[in-house]
Amino acid sequence: MKKVSIVMLIALVLSLGTNVMAQGASGCPDGLWTLMSAELESACKGELAGTAVTMSGPFTDEDEVKFNDSIAEFEAWTGIDIQYTGSKEFEAVIRASVEGGAAPDIADFPQPGTVKGFAADGKVVDISTFMNPEWLAQNYLASWLDMSSMPGPDGEAITAGVWARFNGKSLVWYPKQAFEAAGYTIPTTWDELIALSDQIVADGDAPWCVGIESGAATGWPATDWMEEVMLRTTSLENYDNWSFPSDVANRLPFTDPAVKNAAETLGTLWFTDNYVLGGRQAIAGTFFGDAPTPMFADPAQCYMHKQGNFITSFFPEGVQAGVDYDFFYLPPIDEEYGKPFLVAGDLYAMFNDRPEVRAVMDFFSRGESLKSWLGSGGALSPHNDAQLEWYGSDVERGIAELVSQATSVRFDGSDLMPAAVGSGSFWKGMTDWVSGTVDLDTALAEIDAAWPQ
Amino acid sequence: MKNTKRRAILVVNGVLLIIIVLWTIPTVGLLVSSVRDRNDIQTSGWWSIIPHQSWVASGEPIAAPPDQTRDQPITINGVTASYDEWRNGVNMGDGTRIVWVGNLRTGRLQLYTQQISMNWNFTLDNYNQVLAGKAFEIQRADGTSTTVQGDDLVGAFLNSLTVAIPSTIIPILIAAFAAYGFAWMKFPGRRIIFIGVVAMLVVPLQIALIPILRDYVNLELNGTFLGIWLAHTGFGLPLATYLLYNYISQLPRDILESAFIDGASHFTIFQRLVLPLSVPALASFAIFQFLWVWNDYLVALIFMGITNRGNQVLTMRIAEMVGSRGQDWHLLTSAAFISMIVPLVVFFALQRYFVRGLMAGSVKG
Numbered sequence: 001m002k003k004v005s006i007v008m009l010i011a012l013v014l015s016l017g018t019n020v021m022a023q024g025a026s027g028c029p030d031g032l033w034t035l036m037s038a039e040l041e042s043a044c045k046g047e048l049a050g051t052a053v054t055m056s057g058p059f060t061d062e063d064e065v066k067f068n069d070s071i072a073e074f075e076a077w078t079g080i081d082i083q084y085t086g087s088k089e090f091e092a093v094i095r096a097s098v099e100g101g102a103a104p105d106i107a108d109f110p111q112p113g114t115v116k117g118f119a120a121d122g123k124v125v126d127i128s129t130f131m132n133p134e135w136l137a138q139n140y141l142a143s144w145l146d147m148s149s150m151p152g153p154d155g156e157a158i159t160a161g162v163w164a165r166f167n168g169k170s171l172v173w174y175p176k177q178a179f180e181a182a183g184y185t186i187p188t189t190w191d192e193l194i195a196l197s198d199q200i201v202a203d204g205d206a207p208w209c210v211g212i213e214s215g216a217a218t219g220w221p222a223t224d225w226m227e228e229v230m231l232r233t234t235s236l237e238n239y240d241n242w243s244f245p246s247d248v249a250n251r252l253p254f255t256d257p258a259v260k261n262a263a264e265t266l267g268t269l270w271f272t273d274n275y276v277l278g279g280r281q282a283i284a285g286t287f288f289g290d291a292p293t294p295m296f297a298d299p300a301q302c303y304m305h306k307q308g309n310f311i312t313s314f315f316p317e318g319v320q321a322g323v324d325y326d327f328f329y330l331p332p333i334d335e336e337y338g339k340p341f342l343v344a345g346d347l348y349a350m351f352n353d354r355p356e357v358r359a360v361m362d363f364f365s366r367g368e369s370l371k372s373w374l375g376s377g378g379a380l381s382p383h384n385d386a387q388l389e390w391y392g393s394d395v396e397r398g399i400a401e402l403v404s405q406a407t408s409v410r411f412d413g414s415d416l417m418p419a420a421v422g423s424g425s426f427w428k429g430m431t432d433w434v435s436g437t438v439d440l441d442t443a444l445a446e447i448d449a450a451w452p453q
Numbered sequence: 454m455k456n457t458k459r460r461a462i463l464v465v466n467g468v469l470l471i472i473i474v475l476w477t478i479p480t481v482g483l484l485v486s487s488v489r490d491r492n493d494i495q496t497s498g499w500w501s502i503i504p505h506q507s508w509v510a511s512g513e514p515i516a517a518p519p520d521q522t523r524d525q526p527i528t529i530n531g532v533t534a535s536y537d538e539w540r541n542g543v544n545m546g547d548g549t550r551i552v553w554v555g556n557l558r559t560g561r562l563q564l565y566t567q568q569i570s571m572n573w574n575f576t577l578d579n580y581n582q583v584l585a586g587k588a589f590e591i592q593r594a595d596g597t598s599t600t601v602q603g604d605d606l607v608g609a610f611l612n613s614l615t616v617a618i619p620s621t622i623i624p625i626l627i628a629a630f631a632a633y634g635f636a637w638m639k640f641p642g643r644r645i646i647f648i649g650v651v652a653m654l655v656v657p658l659q660i661a662l663i664p665i666l667r668d669y670v671n672l673e674l675n676g677t678f679l680g681i682w683l684a685h686t687g688f689g690l691p692l693a694t695y696l697l698y699n700y701i702s703q704l705p706r707d708i709l710e711s712a713f714i715d716g717a718s719h720f721t722i723f724q725r726l727v728l729p730l731s732v733p734a735l736a737s738f739a740i741f742q743f744l745w746v747w748n749d750y751l752v753a754l755i756f757m758g759i760t761n762r763g764n765q766v767l768t769m770r771i772a773e774m775v776g777s778r779g780q781d782w783h784l785l786t787s788a789a790f791i792s793m794i795v796p797l798v799v800f801f802a803l804q805r806y807f808v809r810g811l812m813a814g815s816v817k818g
Contacts (some may be wrong), residue, residue: 058777059777060773060776061587061773061774061775061776061777061781062587062589062601062603062776062777063776063777065589065601066589068593069591069601083762084762085765086773086777087754087760087772087774088771088772088775089754089772092754093754096662096663096666096755097666097755098662099663100664100665100666100668100670100675100755101666101667101669101670101671102666102675102676103615154813182556182558182559182561183558200522202522202524202557202558203556203557203558204536204540204556204557205556206616213728249600249780266465289779289780290495293495293496299554299555299556299560309570310778313776313778313780315776316704317491317492320791337774347456372591375592376590376591376592376598377592377805394493410599430660433732
């Protein structure tokens with residue numbers, strides 16, 4: 001009896017296994033996508049069913065669940081299994097994996113500067129070899145495509161990946177109830193912002209909460225601030241030559257007056273007495289995730305906090321968007337430079353060239369690949385074919401609207417810079433300057449010295 | 454005479470007690486934190502569970518004097534202090550304290566009295582989330598929402614055991630054979646090879662990661678348990694061989710020689726005499742190696758890393774639990790405690806050998 005049941009159990013397990021294997025593809029809905037690559041078309045007919053694509057990236061946990069949810073439909077349509085593994089130490093691991101020849105098929109890079117090195121080494125597959133250029137041009141703003149174009153192994157530009165998600169950065173969060181109870185109004189110009197800050201100081205509070213501590217990455221929130229001010233005080237051309245110079249001759253060094261001017265403008269906001277909760281000394285020592293918490297104290301201890309949209313996951317449990325907090329656009333400083341918007345985003349780069357990987361990459365260039373993630377929150381879509389009504393939260397829909405109204409969209413400069421600067425000397429230099437260890441000129445010179453020649 | 458002796462014992466025990474308390478405080482803090490809820494962990498230290506005097510609000514707040522400015526001193530109930538001092542609270546001298554709550558325009562005054570309080574708001578929520586997985590709510594486009602259960606620790610826990618046990622036993626077996634060979638067998642080049650093995654001790658494992666990964670990819674070992682067992686074996690062998698050599702070479706020569714005379718082969722001697730006699734050294738190295746493998750993050754990350762999610766070990770899983778941006782770091786408290794259980798069991802099980810083993814090979818002659 002016992003033996004029989006074990007045999008039956010094994011048979012059952014085997015049949016379950018074969019069931020999964022034989023699970024076919026149901027095919028993509030007709031007319032959902034246009035300008036598809038040959039591989040995506042054949043995937044949609046179910047011809048690539050049973051294949052697997054490995055993916056890796058830095059997002060884990062909740063984001064991983066949302067990601068898996070957003071690709072589930074595509075997997076059912078095509079029968080391609082997308083296997084994602086997230087790692088907290090992604091940046092370090094991906095380097096070792098690519099060097100060791102164990103790269104995943106697709107990797108998610110939040111710092112496109114890292115991809116540059118892989119592209120130059122010829123490790124990254126040029127997606128323009130199989131994707132319809134017309135489609136890319138139609139579905140992405142030109143500035144996105146510019147930022148994914150990188151020099152390949154022979155110096156020719158290749159398209160190193162597709163933009164899959166982005167974060168809005170130019171946002172100032174405020175505790176809505178306390179803000180309104182105190183009778184403050186949302187500033188729309190820099191002068192109004194300064195006037196509001198002065199008003200809050202006169203009322204006996206600190207206007208800003210700032211924290212740039214982040215373990216080994218301490219200083220990155222300060223680089224975001226620098227980029228915001230750069231975009232608002234100098235030309236886009238200068239910003240591009242500063243963050244992502246096309247060649248060495250064009251590079252705008254950190255020692256340039258434009259950069260120094262931006263830092264000084266930032267300094268007036270951060271170092272003015274009583275402007276920042278805890279004063280200048282508190283900035284470098286406050287964990288960026290804890291920085292907004294005093295806004296939700298009773299009574300509020302500060303009223304404004306500039307950070308990307310991800311910061312809401314650090315807000316205290318139970319605070320509600322639109323009720324307890326809201327955001328406004330960090331106003332322009334010099335009207336001449338319009339209303340720029342700073343973003344950061346994730347670039348999906350491809351390391352192994354197989355038909356199913358091509359099909360999946362094409363899928364990621366389409367808004368459909370984010371649809372359910374947008375609905376459950378935590379992501380913004382860079383795709384033109386993503387609809388505003390797909391967003392599940394008003395906050396994210398509001399950010400997407402702000403981006404569409406912006407006169408220019410620029411990528412987080414420190415993520416584009418070579419890693420030695422973008423995730424090295426820039427962080428450290430800003431921290432040293434903010435904490436008062438070195439003066440501004442020395443800090444800027446130190447940051448610039450790390451730029452690879 | 455007896456008195457001095459007793460005093461000496463008291464002093465020694467007292468010092469030991471202090472050291473023990475100092476050394477256990479972080480663990481106690483971790484344990485206490487692991488049963489506190491997220492907001493408490495983020496806003497106050499674990500020591501706030503100890504009863505302490507604190508100021509507690511009494512009564513409703515009253516209106517603050519109007520039309521004050523930030524740089525003028527403000528007088529309330531006969532006490533004068535600056536606005537910033539009032540915000541932090543000023544002791545009124547009669548056991549009460551007044552705090553200015555809010556800003557200058559809309560602020561109110563709150564009276565505080567002193568009371569003994571303790572923060573005993575304990576919860577098992579952290580353990581629940583770590584053991585059962587976090588529950589994520591996924592909003593659908595049509596307005597409905599589903600709850601998706603995140604990964605729990607169980608799979609990773611079993612993986613860690615699967616990695617750690619063979620990674621402890623394999624190097625010990627090989628190293629014991631090698632140590633016996635180096636200590637009791639005569640063959641040409643013995644010294645040179647032994648020096649070579651010892652020299653391996655100074656090679657940092659980090660520099661070997663990428664070359665080994667390349668070989669693993671070619672051999673299709675990457676992401677497999679066999680691969681990681683071999684990696685840990687390789688990285689652990691030099692120290693194991695050295696440690697066991699020191700112990701085994703100090704075994705009394707007479708015992709082994711008489712066995713030889715009785716016609717025992719090397720294998721018999723190794724198996725019947727050397728292994729049983731070197732249990733303390735074997736056990737103490739087992740503890741070292743097990744703890745190292747159990748707590749290892751780097752080697753697992755590289756060789757299991759990003760290609761095989763199903764084989765994730767505990768350290769990787771715990772690192773992921775804090776979320777993409779570290780927003781759930783409070784879960785580290787309970788996760789750390791759960792991951793500590795196995796090393797503690799191993800340590801206490803092998804502890805009686807440990808002290809003897811620590812001295813393995815340290816006393817010559």
